[in-house]
Amino acid sequence: MSNGEQHTTAIKNLLFRMADDELIIGHRNSEWTGLGPILEEDIAFSSMAQDKLGHAQALYNILHSMGEPDADTLAFTRNEKNFYCCHFVEYPIRDYDFSLMRHFLFDTAEAIRFDMLTKSSCQPLANLAKKVRGEIKYHTMHANIWISQLGKATDESNIRMQAALNECYPLALGIFEKSDYENELMESGVFDGEELLQKVWTDIVTEVIEKSNLKMPDINDANLSTLAFGGRKGYHTEYLQPLLDEMTEVYSIDPSAEW
């Protein structure tokens, strides 16, 4: 590959990783529609899911402008080997404590990532990041309030949020799994890298968790910290392909249908 091709491939890889994360967690969060524990949360999760799908679409649109197929084709015709989302977003929604903790950990990382990307040398991505970060601020505000409220409310809510955190934390580290293009992205000023992102994320997450009467899990164990790796290279959990099948069930009947 020439330098130019290598650069384009690196940017596309970053866009796919981000867009696929947004698409999958957006679909997962939309599963709360009609089932939220209270009306406000039902609406909030549905609304945030809609934002995520909008962000996914905007990222796929940038890929389209770089010569890839259009957003619908990218979202609905690839099989799991060609998806680059992290494992964390693939897990079923489970109980609300799990979904809420995932929302907190994922959206905090997403907010920091877009914030870093406002300075990206990839101009379309920098422009999108400037737009999206105001929207995500609402998501992290929502998450922080609930983590704090439930962390401090009752013994039961505290125990359940701590259990959710212990389970989610090692999975969340999969967000920061590096791709083969990490150096290229950093050297060309596209993205300052997963390591810096993870460092800022850990600081912010720790602050919110500790203020909420919860404890950060101790995971110095290398096996645990790479437990959820593989997604960025196309290796996924058993949950992704069934989700993709469900998402594309109608589309697959007639991909050329006009709506």
Next chain:
Amino acid sequence: MDTIENVTKDDVISLLQEVKDPEIPRVSVVELGMITGIEISSDNKVEVRMTPTFAGCPAVEILKSEIKNKVLELPVEDVEVKVDYDIQWSTDMITEEGRRHLKESGFALPAHLNNELISIDLLTNVECPFCGSKKTRLRNPFGPTLCRAIHYCDACSQAFEQFKPV
């Protein structure tokens, strides 16, 4: 040869005042600050650039076709509507007229952000559009559409919607 009167940007803008937000039919796309550019070529082809309010706003495609059809009412050769991400929409871009129409539609107005990100302070004690009291509470930053938040007024005991600052 017949004289063709050249279409001006002002003609396009005043016509686009008739294209309303499908979810808030008193407010036009111009008043919302969504129109970011109009170019008219010498051969009377018009390019309109618009920026979406929220990235996930489902009304974008509808608005694109409504804008196109509306401008085609003018004597122009062709119209192209482009979605513009170079300019990022903010509630600060809503015009004074737009804010007045939002208020008349029963919405609490978004605080001015002046390029800052939203904070919880800007969402508390929002003025109630029904009674004017500021004894209000944010109930949910997420409302019936992406651009609305739900508040509750302790003075007149009514829930109300705010066009949320972004």
